[in-house]
Each structure stands twice: as structure tokens, then as C-alpha cells.
Amino acid sequence: MTPCTGRRYGEDAVQSSLFQCWAITFTCLAVFGGSLALAQEPIAAYPILPTGYHSIKVFDSQSRFVGRLLPEKRYWVSIDRIPLFLQKAIVAVEDARFYEHGGVDLRGIARAAVKNVVRGRLAEGGSTITQQLIKNKYLSSEKTLDRKVNEGLMALEFEKKYTKKQILEMYLNEIYYGNGAWGIAQAARIYFDKSPEELTDIECSFLAGIPKNPGRYNPLGKPADVARRRSIVLQRMVDVGVLSSSQLRQQISHTAAPVPPNRALWYLGLVQSKLVERYGPAVFEQGGLEVTTAMDLGLQLKAEQIVHDSVVKLSPQLQGALVALEPATGNLLAAVGGTSYVKGGFNRALQAKRQPGSAIKPLIYAAALEQGVTAASLWNDAAVSYPQGNGENWTPRNYDGKAHGIMTLRQALASSNNVIAVKLLETIGIPAFTELAAKNGLALHGNNLSLALGTEEVTLHDLVLAYAPFATGGVRTEPRSILRIYETYRKNWFENTTGSSQALSPATAFITTSMLKDVLTSGTAKGLKTFSQKYPAAGKTGTTNDYHDAWFVGYTPHLVAGVWVGHDQPRSGGKGFTGGAVAAPIWERFMRQALAGKPADDFTRPDSVVSVSVDPVNVLLATPACPAKREEFFVSGTEPDDYCPMHGGEPAAAPAATPPAPPAPASIP
Numbered sequence: 001m002t003p004c005t006g007r008r009y010g011e012d013a014v015q016s017s018l019f020q021c022w023a024i025t026f027t028c029l030a031v032f033g034g035s036l037a038l039a040q041e042p043i044a045a046y047p048i049l050p051t052g053y054h055s056i057k058v059f060d061s062q063s064r065f066v067g068r069l070l071p072e073k074r075y076w077v078s079i080d081r082i083p084l085f086l087q088k089a090i091v092a093v094e095d096a097r098f099y100e101h102g103g104v105d106l107r108g109i110a111r112a113a114v115k116n117v118v119r120g121r122l123a124e125g126g127s128t129i130t131q132q133l134i135k136n137k138y139l140s141s142e143k144t145l146d147r148k149v150n151e152g153l154m155a156l157e158f159e160k161k162y163t164k165k166q167i168l169e170m171y172l173n174e175i176y177y178g179n180g181a182w183g184i185a186q187a188a189r190i191y192f193d194k195s196p197e198e199l200t201d202i203e204c205s206f207l208a209g210i211p212k213n214p215g216r217y218n219p220l221g222k223p224a225d226v227a228r229r230r231s232i233v234l235q236r237m238v239d240v241g242v243l244s245s246s247q248l249r250q251q252i253s254h255t256a257a258p259v260p261p262n263r264a265l266w267y268l269g270l271v272q273s274k275l276v277e278r279y280g281p282a283v284f285e286q287g288g289l290e291v292t293t294a295m296d297l298g299l300q301l302k303a304e305q306i307v308h309d310s311v312v313k314l315s316p317q318l319q320g321a322l323v324a325l326e327p328a329t330g331n332l333l334a335a336v337g338g339t340s341y342v343k344g345g346f347n348r349a350l351q352a353k354r355q356p357g358s359a360i361k362p363l364i365y366a367a368a369l370e371q372g373v374t375a376a377s378l379w380n381d382a383a384v385s386y387p388q389g390n391g392e393n394w395t396p397r398n399y400d401g402k403a404h405g406i407m408t409l410r411q412a413l414a415s416s417n418n419v420i421a422v423k424l425l426e427t428i429g430i431p432a433f434t435e436l437a438a439k440n441g442l443a444l445h446g447n448n449l450s451l452a453l454g455t456e457e458v459t460l461h462d463l464v465l466a467y468a469p470f471a472t473g474g475v476r477t478e479p480r481s482i483l484r485i486y487e488t489y490r491k492n493w494f495e496n497t498t499g500s501s502q503a504l505s506p507a508t509a510f511i512t513t514s515m516l517k518d519v520l521t522s523g524t525a526k527g528l529k530t531f532s533q534k535y536p537a538a539g540k541t542g543t544t545n546d547y548h549d550a551w552f553v554g555y556t557p558h559l560v561a562g563v564w565v566g567h568d569q570p571r572s573g574g575k576g577f578t579g580g581a582v583a584a585p586i587w588e589r590f591m592r593q594a595l596a597g598k599p600a601d602d603f604t605r606p607d608s609v610v611s612v613s614v615d616p617v618n619v620l621l622a623t624p625a626c627p628a629k630r631e632e633f634f635v636s637g638t639e640p641d642d643y644c645p646m647h648g649g650e651p652a653a654a655p656a657a658t659p660p661a662p663p664a665p666a667s668i669p
Helices: 014-030 084-094 105-121 129-138 144-163 164-174 182-190 201-206 221-239 245-252 264-278 297-314 357-370 409-414 418-428 429-438 449-453 462-473 506-521 526-534 579-595
Strands: 054-057 064-070 287-292 319-327 331-336 378-381 406-408 474-478 484-488 492-495 500-502 538-543 549-556 559-566 609-614 631-633
Touching: 064 182, 064 538, 084 129, 084 164, 084 201, 084 221, 105 129, 129 144, 129 164, 144 378, 164 182, 182 201, 201 245, 264 287, 264 297, 264 331, 264 484, 297 319, 297 331, 297 418, 297 559, 297 579, 319 462, 357 418, 357 429, 357 449, 357 462, 357 492, 357 506, 357 538, 357 549, 357 579, 378 418, 406 409, 409 418, 409 506, 418 449, 418 538, 429 449, 462 492, 462 506, 462 549, 462 559, 506 526, 506 538, 506 609, 506 631, 526 579, 538 579, 549 579, 559 579
Parallel strands: 054 287
Antiparallel strands: 054 064, 287 484, 319 331, 319 559, 378 406, 474 500, 484 492, 538 549, 549 559, 609 631
């Protein structure tokens, strides 16, 4: 006799027919021969499903359903908690002679063999519910004769040890229902947000059709496929006499909608971590919460799509992240942690710490303004070296490697001048900068002048948060992703109120913003000029050494958003991989979507800020003879009171009110 062990079947109908005949032979031997020893084990292989469970439901700030946070544990339900309709439907469609055979249905195997030959393919396998249970529980799905024979022998032994009721209970608790649902407890919860005993007959008819092909026939599959499979289940119930024709018509005339799949998965991951912080890791097993988040679902979904499409178009190897915040409330409107969501994956918006490069500079400039330095002060970017304490010197360089001479602080920020940023930090002192950053919500721990170039790693979320006070007149509001929680078991509301503080003066916030507006019109993000003409906006690019990371953080009076693009394992993106060229366009695409149909409000100038006309060369008050003039903002009392001596003519008319005496002009560093 030719050895059969390991031989593949299913290659053609004849081979499958021979295989099934072999299966019958081995089964008969098993019936009359010895038995295969199987260890007795408890029927319930998992914890018993608690009654009265309510899932955790998540909504956005406008009460739109986002998704559910469900337990990951597998649970067991006894047969008396599984609807009789579902039991009948499963038996009818999977193993109509379940209550008649002893584990292997010889008649069914023979019938399947004939059908396979007639159809010319392996259309039916003849496996009983007991055999399917054995395969799922103990064996692989490899299609070999050896495995099939073992399956039959074990099924016969199983039927000797357990009742039909017990076997059906095990089957319904062990089989796969698609979308990560193992067993009827998870299936009922995932698809209909119910415990099994709460399922309707209509819902049961959908679930009974899944085992044939879980990926195709689960209730979230293609509607046509799902409906067709359900019709087969119901017709089969009529054929075997457990459903009448009138009942069939009634069932067909109704349908059941499954719970929609979760959306905004990056944001849901954040909510999940916040709930663990408040309630502990067992919160998902306990359930019973309705969570209203600060998210704007529409913005979140747009942000996810924009990040994916934009970054993948640049390179499939790149990653990106986006954070959007409502500065006045601290509400986190959107958070995208990568181009595609992976369950339990790394959220680059909230967790990834990377060097922000020049995106850190606005905080240094703001700290300088707080000390009385003006946006019009003149600085020289001539090279300077700083001792490192190891016999070596550090000489900061500009992005282009050139020196540009004397310029105003405003011009230095717009062009992202590195040398002047370092000199400015040296002048005001590192503590002044780190203290202001901390007030804005960004903790920095470094203690060297390279901080001016963004060498200390930060998260995108925290950097966006630090920009928010620039949009709100210097007020920093604590961020929040959850607005309120309703605890259904206790019938109790938790309101997540948020506090605020004055992080910097309104004048500093406004003047810094006016300087950052120039970044979008004439600076490193001048590609956003058209956008800024429609929507008053400010922002700053960031590019790290060797083009590893590209950043842009920008804001309008009502929305601040940041974008990061780079590789997970830092490596160069190549020359031209800059914040202005890579991150800023993604920011613009998102902001155009977010601001569509909304008023284009400008930033409100506080009373403590004055605007005067100055000569752009010496930044003194302009005279009528000055060939060029520019409006500049000053904190009241710091504006110049001398007129331009370089051009003839009568001085400009003095202001109506004499401002307080300004401090002595700063020398050019």
C-alpha cells in the first residue's frame, strides 16, 4: 500500500475523494479498535463572562460616536446563555446531523466526496462540528491525510467524553468570528455591543454565517456577501425543519446593523492611556463609561488622511505626525501618530522625542522681549566661538554656512539665523529661556548655548503646546483630551476642568507673533505666503543637522498645529529635507481644511503695544525724507524717540502723547 501520511489533498476532485475514502477507513478502524486517550479538562477554558457589562463608548466634542474600548480578555459563556436560535442556526448550516453522528459523519463524508467529484473541486469537506472544534483546539489547519485522520479519531473520543450540549458550547466559545473575535462572547460584543443572551434572532442569523469564512462573512464585511450568506443560513434552517417558511419571510424582511468599527484610532489610543491613568488597567474589563473627548472627529479624520497621503507620497519609508490644539481651551482637537495606525503602536505625536531644530527659537526671542529687547534691535551674525571646557571651541554656523552681517531681531527670526539665536540666548541667559519655556508647558533640562539650535529633544505635542500662548495673548491653558466621563454603573459625571495661567505678557505674545508672521511671508516658510494672505497666521520651521527631522509649528488666533516628518531610525532625508519644504506644506493642507468656512480673524493687538514708522536701516523714527519706511511694534516705552539722522528734511510729527522714557538702545552684539 502506498504510504498516505503527509500527502496533500484538495489538488483535484479525485484526490479529495480518495482522501475522504481513506478518512472513512481510518474512522471505521477507530470505531472498532482502540481509543485515543484525551485528557479530561474543564469545559470553560476562559473566565466566565460577567453579566450586566457595558462597553466603554467614546464620543467626540460634538457627541459624534467615535468607537469603543473593549476588554481584550477572552470570556466564556455557558450554553444556557447562548440563544437557542443561534444554536439551531449553527447546527443547521455547519452540521445538520450533529445530534445523530458520533463525532464523524460517514454519510456526510461520502456525500461531500461525491459532490467534489461532480464539481471538479474541493467544495465540501464533510467535517462535523466536533471535528472543527478538534481542529481549532488541538491541531493545525494543514491539509494532510495524517492530520485529517487524527482529527477524526480525536472527534470520536471527544464524543465519548462530552455530551452534545457540552461540545456545542465549546464550539461556540472557541471558533473564530473575524476582526479579532474569538468565541461568541467577543463576537456578540464586537459586532452588536451585547452579551450573547441579549442577541436577537436576526443578529444570531448573521453570526451563524461567519464560521464558513470569518474574513468575508462577518457583519462588517461587504453587505452583499454578508446578506447572501445570511440568506443561506436561514434557508438551511428551513430545509432541516427548524424554521418555518413564514418565519423565514419574517426574518428576511428585517436586518440588523452592526456597531460601526472604531475610527480615529490614534486618538482612541490616547484616550485609552488617560483612562488607565484615572481608573487603573482593569478599567476595560469593568467597562461602564461614556467618554466625551476634546477631539473634533472631522478634523481628526482629515488629519489622518493628509498625513498618510502627504508623507507616503514623499517616501514610503518616512513617518509623520500632526497635532492640532485649540489654544484658548487647551482642547486637543486632533493627534496623528504616524502614516498608518498599528494596534499598540508608537505614537510619534505624543511619544517620539526628537530635536526640534530652529522651531525652538520663538521661545528664546519671547524670553528676550520679556527682558526689554525689541524686535527692531540690531544684531551682527559675525562668527563667534565658545569654549567647550575640553580644550575645544564650538563655533555655531548658519544654515547656509554664510555670515549675513547686521540685521534686526525680526529679520534674524524670519531667516532663522543660528548665530544670532545663540548670541541672543547668551545675552538673556539660559535660565530666562528655560523658565519661559516651562511656563509655556515645555520642560527643558539642558544648560548650554546649543539649546538655541534645538538640540534638546521634545515631543511634537509639547512643542505645539508651547506655541499656544502666542495665540492667546500669553495665556497658557492646560491641555486636555477628555472633557467629561459618565460612569454608568454609579450614574456619576466627571468633568475634566482645565486651569490657565499667564505664561508671558500680552505684549510679548503679540510681538513674537508679528515676527513669526514674517516667517510665512519672507522667511523660511515663505511658501505659505498665499495662505497667510487669506488667513492671518504665524509659525516657525525647524530642520535638524544632516536633515534628520523636518518641523513646522504654526497658528492662527483660534488654532495651533504642528507637523513633524522624519525616519523612525534617524537618518538624513537628503539636502532640501527642511521644515519649510517638507513639513510646512502638510501643515497648510491641514489648516486649509480646518479653517474652511471660518472667519479669518487677525490677532488682537494689546494696548501695551505701540506701532511706529521706522527707517529699516537704523530702526529709528522715520522722517518724511527716508526713502523707505516700515511699521514696527514695540512694547510701550521701548520704542525709539530719536529720528533718523541719515536723511534730510523735517522730522515726522511727534506723537500726541509722550511715551515713557525708553531704556538706552542696545548695543549691537
